[in-house]
Amino acid sequence: MLRKYLALMRLNWGLSLEYRAEGVIWLMTNLFSVIMLLVWLSISQAGPVNGFSAADFVAYYMVGLIVRQLTAAWSSWELSFAISEGRLSPQLLRPIHPIHHEITANWSEKIMRLTILLPIVAAVLALTPGVWLELTPAALFAFALSVVGAWAIYFLADYCVGILAFWTTQATAFSNILFGLKIVLGGILAPIQMFPPAIQPFLEWLPFKYMLAFSNEIALGQATGERLLFGLAVQWAWVLALWLLMQLLWRLGVRSYGAVGA
Amino acid sequence: MAHQIEVDRLSKHYQVHEKEPGLMGSLRAFFARKYRVVKAVEGVSFNIDAGEMVGFLGPNGAGKTTTLKVLSGLLYPTSGRVNVLGFIPHQRQNEYLKQFTLVMGQKQQLMWDLPPMETFLVNRAIYEVPKGDFAAILKELDDLLELGPLLKKQVRKLSLGERMKCELAAALLHRPKVLFLDEPTIGLDVTMQARIRDFIAEYNRRHGATVILTSHYMADVTALCERIIVIDRGRLLYDGNFRALIERVAPYKVLKLQFERPPDLAALAQFGTVARADGLTAVLHVPRAHATDMAARLLSQVEVDDINFEEPAVEDIIRQVFAGQVDGLLSETGMARAS
Numbered sequence A: 001m002l003r004k005y006l007a008l009m010r011l012n013w014g015l016s017l018e019y020r021a022e023g024v025i026w027l028m029t030n031l032f033s034v035i036m037l038l039v040w041l042s043i044s045q046a047g048p049v050n051g052f053s054a055a056d057f058v059a060y061y062m063v064g065l066i067v068r069q070l071t072a073a074w075s076s077w078e079l080s081f082a083i084s085e086g087r088l089s090p091q092l093l094r095p096i097h098p099i100h101h102e103i104t105a106n107w108s109e110k111i112m113r114l115t116i117l118l119p120i121v122a123a124v125l126a127l128t129p130g131v132w133l134e135l136t137p138a139a140l141f142a143f144a145l146s147v148v149g150a151w152a153i154y155f156l157a158d159y160c161v162g163i164l165a166f167w168t169t170q171a172t173a174f175s176n177i178l179f180g181l182k183i184v185l186g187g188i189l190a191p192i193q194m195f196p197p198a199i200q201p202f203l204e205w206l207p208f209k210y211m212l213a214f215s216n217e218i219a220l221g222q223a224t225g226e227r228l229l230f231g232l233a234v235q236w237a238w239v240l241a242l243w244l245l246m247q248l249l250w251r252l253g254v255r256s257y258g259a260v261g262a
Numbered sequence B: 001m002a003h004q005i006e007v008d009r010l011s012k013h014y015q016v017h018e019k020e021p022g023l024m025g026s027l028r029a030f031f032a033r034k035y036r037v038v039k040a041v042e043g044v045s046f047n048i049d050a051g052e053m054v055g056f057l058g059p060n061g062a063g064k065t066t067t068l069k070v071l072s073g074l075l076y077p078t079s080g081r082v083n084v085l086g087f088i089p090h091q092r093q094n095e096y097l098k099q100f101t102l103v104m105g106q107k108q109q110l111m112w113d114l115p116p117m118e119t120f121l122v123n124r125a126i127y128e129v130p131k132g133d134f135a136a137i138l139k140e141l142d143d144l145l146e147l148g149p150l151l152k153k154q155v156r157k158l159s160l161g162e163r164m165k166c167e168l169a170a171a172l173l174h175r176p177k178v179l180f181l182d183e184p185t186i187g188l189d190v191t192m193q194a195r196i197r198d199f200i201a202e203y204n205r206r207h208g209a210t211v212i213l214t215s216h217y218m219a220d221v222t223a224l225c226e227r228i229i230v231i232d233r234g235r236l237l238y239d240g241n242f243r244a245l246i247e248r249v250a251p252y253k254v255l256k257l258q259f260e261r262p263p264d265l266a267a268l269a270q271f272g273t274v275a276r277a278d279g280l281t282a283v284l285h286v287p288r289a290h291a292t293d294m295a296a297r298l299l300s301q302v303e304v305d306d307i308n309f310e311e312p313a314v315e316d317i318i319r320q321v322f323a324g325q326v327d328g329l330l331s332e333t334g335m336a337r338a339s
Helices: A002-018 A020-028 A031-046 A054-071 A075-084 A088-092 A098-127 A137-166 A171-185 A200-205 A213-219 A225-255 B022-031 B064-071 B116-126 B131-145 B148-152 B160-172 B190-207 B218-224 B242-249 B265-269 B288-301 B314-322 B329-338
Strands: B005-018 B034-048 B053-057 B079-084 B100-104 B178-182 B210-214 B227-232 B235-241 B252-258 B273-278 B281-287 B306-310
Touching: A002 A098, A002 B116, A031 A054, A054 A098, A054 A137, A054 A213, A075 A088, A075 A098, A075 A137, A075 A171, A088 A098, A098 A137, A137 A171, A137 A213, A137 A225, A200 A225, A213 A225, B005 B064, B034 B064, B034 B079, B034 B227, B053 B064, B053 B190, B053 B218, B064 B079, B064 B100, B064 B178, B064 B210, B100 B160, B116 B131, B116 B148, B116 B160, B131 B160, B131 B190, B148 B160, B160 B190, B178 B190, B190 B210, B190 B218, B210 B218, B218 B314, B227 B242, B227 B314, B235 B242, B242 B314, B252 B288, B265 B273, B265 B281, B281 B288, B288 B306
Parallel strands: B034 B235, B053 B210, B053 B227, B100 B178, B178 B210
Antiparallel strands: B005 B034, B005 B079, B227 B235, B252 B281, B252 B306, B273 B281
16 A cells, blocks of 8 residues: 555656645645734724734744645545546546545645745744743644645535535535635634634534644644643544545445446 | 356446437426336356457447446446456456456547556556566566557547557556457458457467457457357347357358350359349359369359468358347357357
């Protein structure tokens, strides 16, 4: 399996280089996070908002940029086009699940995007006075684990959306809904702490927070001890649930695959 | 298992939804979808043994490609039983996927923006071909197909023929035992068609691979396949020896005659059926068994400028079969196979 992954990574890395302009344009989508940061900075000028100082907002959104890049997924587009145009056929004929192709494509693209983004984020964090991040080995480990979890949740949810193309020609519409939910409920529009206290407990149980906000909270030292363990448990339970859902949908979907076109 | 490929009363039905053209049609389709069942394959049975090369013939939409897709495990059969190499294709077990290949002339597996070699290397890893074997296989394919300089060119910069050669190579790197070839020569010029054809024959000879081939070019099928399976509108029309079918449908040879003076058609008719007479030329259909005698008698009794024997055109014969002008083919199927 490792060798298969290395071969696929190599191939997709070649493609990422081939389509590097696309990667740069994708980075522009981060503009929304930057705008939200500016909005919260102007609000917090009068003083901390729900415990967030101006420097906290900078740290939150800068870490958020990295987490968002690391956890971005768009395989539903590839998959739904492949299904509706019949291009999935050659992939189905190979002795490896097509999802591995999408996973490696996803990873190679990330390497590309991070090499551009990382220096910018590091500079902003270093130049902003009063920024504080939880950098103990334990916190870094938990952060890494949560980022992998966040990636898995979003990737699998997005892949499930792509699988819907076996039945509908408009699966990508659903991927927009998923993306919208991530923006609003996942902590990009606003940190979870800014939401009305009445709905915050619900967000603890929904998957969206674990697509981004949870990792930010770990980095900012807001999720520690019991809160951290609870979060990781909920997050990985979602990973498992979505994995099982993906398997189920896939099995049903392939059954109704039409292999259209030649 | 008695045969390498067993297809028993296979049916595949698709549900397609229909939409009237225009905005109102779209609205109507949105609220009340009309579905129609298309019977792409209906009760088709056949067996194929290891090493056979079988031509799969039928007009467009006959169900050839659907059958190949079911055999490759891309489609679930609606009913019936399919078994290839002891596997049930639609379960798509890795052990099965590693033993066959499906090449579609109109589809490609090569990565469009990268050189073919990149796809080859990925296939080597995915099919777990040992490095030494890979080098040997690649060398053999290179010798047969002359891939050399193509391997490092971007796929989109290859010509159609060059791309097809690379597609075939990519499909054969794992040395499959069974080859499903769907229109492998479509759109290629005559020389390239012949190259691909020779390659397939050579591959079958060297490795004893089983080949099912569909093609609209009769030359492909005539050159490669002793046995053909004809289907139309999802149903099996004929399964058996190709020559036997030709002799059954066209039990005559074509005699082309050239005269110096307009011939007496009534006199010609005693030697065979006059298929065409046009001024100074005539075409006679002469029963195969008596073809030479008839020609000799004709030459002694009629003044002929030039005389020529030809085999009936395969295209015409197949067209007659497709058009349903040949009765009782299916009942002969078993018999024809035995001959």
